[in-house]
Amino acid sequence: MDMKKIGLFAAGVLFGTAGLKVLTSKDAKKAYAQTTAAALRAKDSVMTTVTAVREGADDIYAEAQAINDRRTQAEAEAVVEDTSEETEESQAE
């Protein structure tokens, strides 16, 4: 038996009794709850950011569509309609 093995054994006994006590103690549980709460908050803030980004993207998309609508409208207005036949008719009257 060398000292290292005895030391390991002692550490094991110590962990199995005191260590577990510490890990399952009230204070430790409080710490776990705090950590979990922080993680949940982080998740929520990530999701909020994602939503905000999505809204922004939707705004940009809607605006882009509006721009294109205006363009097609302007293009349509820039065309002079062929009314040769109608004018001829009106002249003939």
Place this chain on the structure above:
Amino acid sequence: MKCTIQHDLPGRLRVHLCCGRMTLSQADVLEYYLLSVEGVKSVKVYDRTRDAVVVYDGARAGVVRALAAFSFAKAEKLELVPEHTSRALNREFEDKLAVTVMRRCVSRLFLPVPITSALAVLRSVKYIREGLLALWHRKLSVAVLDGTAVAVSILRGDYNTAGSVMFMLRLGEILEEWTHKKSVADLASAMSLKVDKVWLQTEGTEVLTDVRSIRPGDRIVIRTGGMIPLDGSVVEGEAMVNQSSLTGESMPVAKRPGSPVYAGTVAEEGECVISVEKVSGSGRYDRVVQMIEESEKLKSTAEDKAARMADNLVPYTLGGTALTYLVTRNVTKMLAVLMVDFSCALKLAIPIAVLSAMRESAGYHISVKGGRFLEAVAKADTIVFDKTGTLTYATPTVAAIVPFGGQQEAEMLRLAACLEEHYPHSMANAVVEEAKRRGLSHEEYHSQVQYVVAHGISSMVEEKKVIIGSAHFVFEDEGCRVPAGEQEKFDAIPAAYSHLYLCIDGVLAAVLCIHDPLRREAREAVKALHDSGFSNVVMMTGDNRRTAESVAREVGVDAVYAEVLPEDKAAFIRAEKAKGHTVIMVGDGVNDSPALSEADAGIAISTGAAIAREIADITVASENLFELVILRKLSQALMGRIHGSYRFIVGFNLSLIALGVAGILPPTTSALLHNGSTLGISLKNMTDLLDEENPSQT
């Protein structure tokens, strides 16, 4: 409520509500409140950011005023929100997805390798166990393949690959569950439509009563074609009840005194009095959900084929893996084959395509009870229309009343209305409306209503037998005759109208001419249906031949069958099916129900009778016949997408395997490409099939 405008475009507004936290139900309240504002086309409320996007085509000032006047407490009292919304469900799955992705990112970025490896081993237990379970049940399913892939990676110490495989599998699981639950919920809320009025029996008379004021113990009367709105038991009479909305069983069940009846089922034939046991809102929605989940309706055959194929491919993949190892003696190459199990891609991508098509159709006010029916619509070459209420407007009017035998016109209308009041058909409604319009009150003075579905009604009024119905029913079945000397008058009745014949004690008393105008778009819609590949558009009607033929010519159908009985409609559909055609039936009334259930896909126009809606596989809530064209295009696009996905998945993954075996791609890369392509095609299959602006033109 105080709000700030964040983004302002003509026809679109994004506002931020200055309130504290917004709960999910508050978001729903706001969404449905804004939707009820005039001119608002669509609303999206984001509860996390407390923002709302309003798309409108009315005046901007109206929307702003509505926003300013809004308060949660006030809007909640308006009860605009339906019983079930999918917001909570979406939130749940969005969160699940987000957590999965975030966990993956965090563990890859921050956690040291030993810990991630330990976590991978822990999580792999589930997949390995499922694989072993499948083997234990002697099934070579996809679970075996997943389990093997995970186990081999872990055993080789390649925790990274194992981790990404499990991550992809998890994402797939969540997406599949989400789409499935969402579409079930959407369907159920579409199907749990309520009847608002019921006939309450009080001391010998019947009163039309709001269903919400019914209390347990009340007796309500249910007649042919009526939906049973509440749970209870039969106390009088006998009826054949169709319970397919609960059990999926299409044969009606006989209900006698003492038998229990369930909310949401429909009386196909007969009449009974029910003693109510449970009042409104007692779990109908949940039952519908359960029914949909239990019935195989959700699965289309293409979906089934994908699932079967996926499982069938497993032995080949395993065999290929073994063979590769035997030939090359190279574990890396062997893994390349194993990592590419295209079965899971098939299992994921194709159901998603089907569910997303069902969701899209709901956007066009079409509710589809199962993917199978979309497939039938895509494949169909014959479409059968019942004329009244489908090709014509659902609201016919009485154009003229021709009395016979010296009867009074008003008196005859009163009598006719009194009988027709109980019959759920648009022609009957016309008579009742006309009586109402002329201010004729028709107290319930007949004692016994007997039903003869589709032909007409017979009843006893003041000891005399009164019948009303079609020529066939009145003259042939019941042997009524035209009063002597009035044959000429009878022949001169205009043929352009549909006719209802009223007889008292076997003698014709009046003919009611019903004007049933064609829908404005009927001709165009029939043409569009022809263009979309229907070779045979058929019109069927109980009307007389002359009227039917003039309508048929006007609409441009290929064939017309006049003076038909409900059985004839069903028989015709059966005959067409026997000839190898796929047949769609479009109808709206009680008399269409046999035909609707006979057809490959029965489509109900939802203004019609409850039974038509219950039996139909697809319900169109809109008044526009072009919805049918949209439905057709949608189904065809869906089938195209399914076949496309199929070819892509098999082709792409086969080449991955080939490249893997050839040693060009390492297993991790092929796994990444495989999973990436699976996710990609699933995401693509979630997108809309039709062009939003111009759905019938794609």
